Amino acid sequence: MxxxxxxxxxxxxxxxxxxxxxxxxxxxxxxxxxxxVERAIATLNYRxxxxxxxxxxxxxHSVGLIIPNIxxxxxxxxxxxxxxxxxxxxxxxxxxxxERDLEREIVQIExxxxxxxxxILMVYQGEQSKAIQFSKSIPIPIIFVxxxxxxxxxxxxxxFSGGQLAARHLAELGHRCIGxxxxxxxxxxxxxxxxxxxxxLRRWKIDVHPxxxxxxRQELQFGLRVEEFLTKQPRPTAIFATNDIVAVGxxxxxxxxxxxxxxxxxxxxxxxxxxxxxxxPPLTTVGQATREIAAKAVELLLQRINExxxxxxxxxxxxxxxxxxxxxxxxxxxxxxxx
Amino acid sequence: MxxxxxxxxxxxxxxxxxxxxxxxxxxxxxxxxxxxVERAIATLNYRxxxxxxxxxxxxxHSVGLIIPNIxxxxxxxxxxxxxxxxxxxxxxxxxxxxERDLEREIVQIExxxxxxxxxILMVYQGEQSKAIQFSKSIPIPIIFVxxxxxxxxxxxxxxFSGGQLAARHLAELGHRCIGxxxxxxxxxxxxxxxxxxxxxLRRWKIDVHPxxxxxxRQELQFGLRVEEFLTKQPRPTAIFATNDIVAVGxxxxxxxxxxxxxxxxxxxxxxxxxxxxxxxPPLTTVGQATREIAAKAVELLLQRINExxxxxxxxxxxxxxxxxxxxxxxxxxxxxxxx
DNA sequence: TTGAAAGCGCTAACAC
DNA sequence: GTGTTAGCGCTTTCAA
Numbered sequence: 222m223x224x225x226x227x228x229x230x231x232x233x234x235x236x237x238x239x240x241x242x243x244x245x246x247x248x249x250x251x252x253x254x255x256x257x258v259e260r261a262i263a264t265l266n267y268r269x270x271x272x273x274x275x276x277x278x279x280x281x282h283s284v285g286l287i288i289p290n291i292x293x294x295x296x297x298x299x300x301x302x303x304x305x306x307x308x309x310x311x312x313x314x315x316x317x318x319x320e321r322d323l324e325r326e327i328v329q330i331e332x333x334x335x336x337x338x339x340x341i342l343m344v345y346q347g348e349q350s351k352a353i354q355f356s357k358s359i360p361i362p363i364i365f366v367x368x369x370x371x372x373x374x375x376x377x378x379x380x381f382s383g384g385q386l387a388a389r390h391l392a393e394l395g396h397r398c399i400g401x402x403x404x405x406x407x408x409x410x411x412x413x414x415x416x417x418x419x420x421x422l423r424r425w426k427i428d429v430h431p432x433x434x435x436x437x438r439q440e441l442q443f444g445l446r447v448e449e450f451l452t453k454q455p456r457p458t459a460i461f462a463t464n465d466i467v468a469v470g471x472x473x474x475x476x477x478x479x480x481x482x483x484x485x486x487x488x489x490x491x492x493x494x495x496x497x498x499x500x501x502p503p504l505t506t507v508g509q510a511t512r513e514i515a516a517k518a519v520e521l522l523l524q525r526i527n528e529x530x531x532x533x534x535x536x537x538x539x540x541x542x543x544x545x546x547x548x549x550x551x552x553x554x555x556x557x558x559x560x
Numbered sequence: 561m562x563x564x565x566x567x568x569x570x571x572x573x574x575x576x577x578x579x580x581x582x583x584x585x586x587x588x589x590x591x592x593x594x595x596x597v598e599r600a601i602a603t604l605n606y607r608x609x610x611x612x613x614x615x616x617x618x619x620x621h622s623v624g625l626i627i628p629n630i631x632x633x634x635x636x637x638x639x640x641x642x643x644x645x646x647x648x649x650x651x652x653x654x655x656x657x658x659e660r661d662l663e664r665e666i667v668q669i670e671x672x673x674x675x676x677x678x679x680i681l682m683v684y685q686g687e688q689s690k691a692i693q694f695s696k697s698i699p700i701p702i703i704f705v706x707x708x709x710x711x712x713x714x715x716x717x718x719x720f721s722g723g724q725l726a727a728r729h730l731a732e733l734g735h736r737c738i739g740x741x742x743x744x745x746x747x748x749x750x751x752x753x754x755x756x757x758x759x760x761l762r763r764w765k766i767d768v769h770p771x772x773x774x775x776x777r778q779e780l781q782f783g784l785r786v787e788e789f790l791t792k793q794p795r796p797t798a799i800f801a802t803n804d805i806v807a808v809g810x811x812x813x814x815x816x817x818x819x820x821x822x823x824x825x826x827x828x829x830x831x832x833x834x835x836x837x838x839x840x841p842p843l844t845t846v847g848q849a850t851r852e853i854a855a856k857a858v859e860l861l862l863q864r865i866n867e868x869x870x871x872x873x874x875x876x877x878x879x880x881x882x883x884x885x886x887x888x889x890x891x892x893x894x895x896x897x898x899x
Numbered sequence: 900t901t902g903a904a905a906g907c908g909c910t911a912a913c914a915c
Numbered sequence: 916g917t918g919t920t921a922g923c924g925c926t927t928t929c930a931a
Binding site: 266268269270271272273275276281283290291292294297298300301304305308313314315316317318320325331332334335336337358359440441442445466470472473474476477479481482495496499500501 | 605607608609610611612614615620622629630631633636637639640643644647652653654655656657659664670671673674675676697698779780781784805809811812813815816818820821834835838839840
C-alpha cells in the first residue's frame with residue numbers, strides 16, 4: 222500500500238538499512254546494489270518520510286517564525302527574507318501569526334515546541350508580552366527579532382540612532398521648524414526613534430513645538446492627519462514620520478492640499494519599505510537593514526541549533542544592526558525666505 | 561533525560577497507554593489515576609511529541625502554502641487569512657515562497673510531501689508552471705488558489721466579471737473616454753480583468769483608444785506613468801488600473817501634476833487591498849473577496865483531507881467567488897463640459 | 900559491503 | 916479501567 226523504505230528494500234532485494242545507507246551515503250554501497258535500489262525507488266516512486274526520520278534523528282530541520290502579522294510591509298519583508306534564508310539552508314519555516322495577541326503568542330511557542338522545531342524566531346509584540354519568560358521553559362533555542370532583549374538572543378535595529386540620522390539630515394538641510402508624526406509610543410522601537418530624533422535636534426538647538434507632534438497608529442490613515450500642520454503658525458517645513466506608511470499617507474494628503482513634496486514640505490520616513498523607492502520623487506527614509514536583520518537572525522539561530530548539539534553554550538548576544546539613511550527626493554534644502 | 565510519555569507513566573505509576581488515554585480521552589480514566597498523571601505531567605513539564613504522534617496516526621495536522629511572495633499586499637493578505645483559518649482549525653501552516661521560480665515550486669511540493677503535510681494550498685505562478693502536472697504524482701490533496709484550473713480543485717475570483725463591474729461603474733457615471741493601466745497580460749487574471757472591462761465597455765458602445773492603454777508590471781512604479789495620459793487628446797476622464805497598487809501610483813502622480821481625484825480624474829482599482837480604504841478620498845475598487853477565497857480554500861482542503869480518509873472521492877470543483885465593487889470616493893460622475 | 904535488530908515517542912488493539 | 920504489546924518509517928550500531 223504505502224511505499225516505505227521496506228518496500229524499496231524488498232523490491233531491490235536488499236535490506237532496509239542498505240537503502241538507508243544508499244540514501245544518506247552513510248556507508249558505501251556497491252555499484253550494482255546502488256543501481257537496483259535506484260531502480261526500485263524510481264518504479265515505486267518512493268519518497269522518504271521526513272517525519273519518521275525526524276523522530277529517529279531528533280531533528281526536524283524546521284524553524285518556527287512567530288510574527289505579529291505579515292500585511293504590514295516591514296513584517297512581510299522580514300518574513301519573506303527569513304523564509305528565503307531558511308530555504309537556502311534547507312530548513313522549513315512554520316509560520317505563526319500572533320495578530321498582536323499575547324495569549325496566542327504563548328500557545329504558538331508551546332505548539333512549535335510540541336512539533337519539535339529546531340528553533341524559533343520571534344518578532345514579539347509589546348513589553349507586556351509574557352513570551353520572554355515563557356520561552357525559558359522550553360528547551361529550544363529562540364531568537365528575538367526586531368527588538369533587543371537584554372539577557373536573551375536578539376537581533377534588532379538601533380532605532381535611536383536611526384532617529385538621530387533623520388534629525389541630522391533635516392537639520393543639515395536647514396530645516397528649523399519640523400513636524401513629527403509618531404506611531405504608538407508603547408512600541409519601544411517607535412519611542413526610540415522619537416527619542417533619537419529629539420535628542421539629535423536638541424544638539425542643533427532645534428525645538429519641536431508640542432503642536433507639531435501628532436500621535437496615532439502606524440497606519441496610512443494616520444498620515445492623512447498631516448493637514449493639521451498646514452494651518453499652524455509657524456508651519457513646519459519638514460516632517461518626520463516614524464514609519465514609511467505614515468509618510469505615504471502624509472504625502473498623499475499634502476499633494477491633495479496642493480502642497481508639493483519636497484518644494485513646500487520635506488518628508489522623511491522610516492523603514493525603507495519597498496514602495497518608498499517607487500514614489501515620485503522617491504521617499505527619503507531611514508532604512509532598517511531588513512535583509513541583514515533577517516539573515517543575522519537566521520544565522521544566529523542555526524548556529525545555536527548546531528552548538529546545542531555539542532552542548533556548548535555561547536553567551537546571549539544582542540546583535541544591533543545599524544540603520545542607514547537613504548537620501549532620496551522627498552527632502553530638500555530649505556529655501557530661506559529671508560535669505 | 562528527555563521527558564516522554566514513558567517518564568510520565570513511570571512517575572505516575574501507570575502504563576504509558578493510560579497516560580495516552582488520559583491525554584487523548586480515548587478511554588475513561590479513573591479520577592485518582594487522572595490526578596496522579598496530571599501531577600506527573602506538571603512536575604516533569606511534559607509536552608507531547610507531535611512528530612511521534614504524527615508518525616503513528618499518519619496525520620500531521622499541517623498544511624503547506626506555496627505562494628509567489630507575501631510582500632505583494634494581495635498575497636500577503638491571502639497568506640495571513642489562510643494562516644488564521646488554519647489556526648482556527650488547529651492546523652499548522654508550512655509557508656513556502658516560490659519567488660515566481662517554477663523549479664522551486666516543484667521542489668517545494670516535493671518537500672511538503674516528504675514532510676507528510678495533510679494537504680497543500682497553492683497560489684501558482686503562470687501558465688507554464690509544471691506544478692499542476694507534478695501535483696498529480698503526489699498522494700496529497702492540493703487546492704489551487706487564485707486561479708481556476710479545469711479538472712482540479714481550485715478557488716478563484718471571477719476576474720472577468722470584476723472587469724465588467726469596473727467598466728459598468730465608469731460608464732454609468734458618464735465616462736466615455738477611459739484610460740487603462742494594465743499589468744502583465746501573461747497573468748491570466750490580469751488578462752481576464754482587461755477582457756471583462758473591454759467587453760462591458762463595448763456593450764455601452766464605448767471604445768478605448770489604443771493610446772489610452774498602458775502596459776507594465778503590477779507595481780506602484782508603473783502607476784506613475786499615468787502622466788502619459790495627461791498630454792493625450794482627448795484626455796481620459798477616468799482610469800481603470802488592473803490592481804490597487806498601480807492605482808495608488810497613478811493617484812500619486814496625478815496629485816503631483818495638480819490633477820485632482822476624483823474631480824479631474826476618476827480612478828478605479830482592483831483587489832481592495834487594505835490601504836485602499838485609507839486613502840483620501842478612499843479608492844473605488846473591485847474587491848476580490850480575499851477572506852472568502854481563503855476561507856473557502858481552507859474549507860475545501862480540510863474537507864478533502866477528511867474525505868480521503870473515508871476513501872470517498874468527490875469530483876474536482878472549481879469554486880468561483882464573485883468579486884464585488886466597492887464604490888468609494890475616487891470615482892465621480894463626469895461633469896459634462898458641453899452640458 | 901550488507902543485514903539483523905533495536906528503538907526514536909507515540910497510539911491502539913486486545914487482554915485482563 | 917488499566918497494562919501488554921506491536922507497530923508507524925526511519926537510522927544506526929554491531930556483527931557477519
